[in-house]
Amino acid sequence: MRQTNAEWDFMGRTFLALALANVTLADPTTRTRHVAALDAILADTVAVERELGQQHFLMDYASFRPWVHPSGRSLFVDGEIALMAGARCLLAPGDDARQELDRRVAQVRSQMDSGPIVPVLGASAGASGHAIIGARAFGDEAFLEALVTSLQLGAFPDTDADGLTYRAGAQVADPVLLYALAQGPLWAALSREVPS
Numbered sequence: 667m668r669q670t671n672a673e674w675d676f677m678g679r680t681f682l683a684l685a686l687a688n689v690t691l692a693d694p695t696t697r698t699r700h701v702a703a704l705d706a707i708l709a710d711t712v713a714v715e716r717e718l719g720q721q722h723f724l725m726d727y728a729s730f731r732p733w734v735h736p737s738g739r740s741l742f743v744d745g746e747i748a749l750m751a752g753a754r755c756l757l758a759p760g761d762d763a764r765q766e767l768d769r770r771v772a773q774v775r776s777q778m779d780s781g782p783i784v785p786v787l788g789a790s791a792g793a794s795g796h797a798i799i800g801a802r803a804f805g806d807e808a809f810l811e812a813l814v815t816s817l818q819l820g821a822f823p824d825t826d827a828d829g830l831t832y833r834a835g836a837q838v839a840d841p842v843l844l845y846a847l848a849q850g851p852l853w854a855a856l857s858r859e860v861p862s
Contacts, residue, residue, distance in 0.1 A: 673742075676711075676723035680746040683707050687753035697757060704754045708763060711747060720744075735777050744773040795842035802849055817843070 683704050690700040714722060720743045721728050728740065735741075748770035754763040798817075801810035817823075822833035832843065 672723055672725055676743065676746065679707055679711050680750055683750040684753055687757055690757050701754070701758050701760075704750070704757065705760070705763070708747075708750050708754055708766065711750065712766060715743065715747070737773070737776065739773055739777065741774060741777045744770045744777070748774055795846045798843070798846035799849060802846060814847075 686700040686704050686707075690696050720740045723743050724740060733739070748767055751763045751767035751770060754760060755767055798810060798813050800806075801813060817832070824831050824833055831840065
């Protein structure tokens with residue numbers, strides 16, 4: 667499998683971990699066996715990454731040119747390991763899984779903070795946009811209001827004849843914010859069209 671596509675090995679690990687978590691949540695009698703299997707998958711994945719680097723789980727494109735983000739890390743690899751660790755944490759307490767989850771989420775967050783980081787606030791318009799998407803999607807009005815208020819304070823809003831822009835935005839941050847603030851109608855239309 668690795669000879670055909672190195673990412674299949676990695677995605678296979680992730681989907682197996684998520685499947686084990688789903689089966690365990692549906693049938694708690696499998697918890698002991700599946701948590702042990704999830705621990706083994708997570709430990710092996712992290713050990714392989716530590717020994718061979720993130721490139722081991724990526725196709726050749728990963729070495730064609732330098733990474734855009736200065737960390738030189740793969741959002742794909744960090745994000746999927748975070749998914750595995752998060753699934754493991756949902757099943758049972760575990761310090762190793764929790765530490766791995768926290769570490770990976772920090773890596774992912776640093777890569778998602780697209781655009782300049784606003785001093786003092788330690789945030790960016792891009793990261794705030796992703797948080798606004800979540801707050802709107804889950805109806806968390808208090809968090810949404812706090813995020814929009816902080817955006818108005820720290821993202822340096824600028825209104826001209828074309829409308830509102832944020833000077834702390836960027837090529838990805840601005841569309842994320844627009845989507846975050848406008849989301850809803852598309853999903854409502856889809857949910858009317860797609861039978862549940």
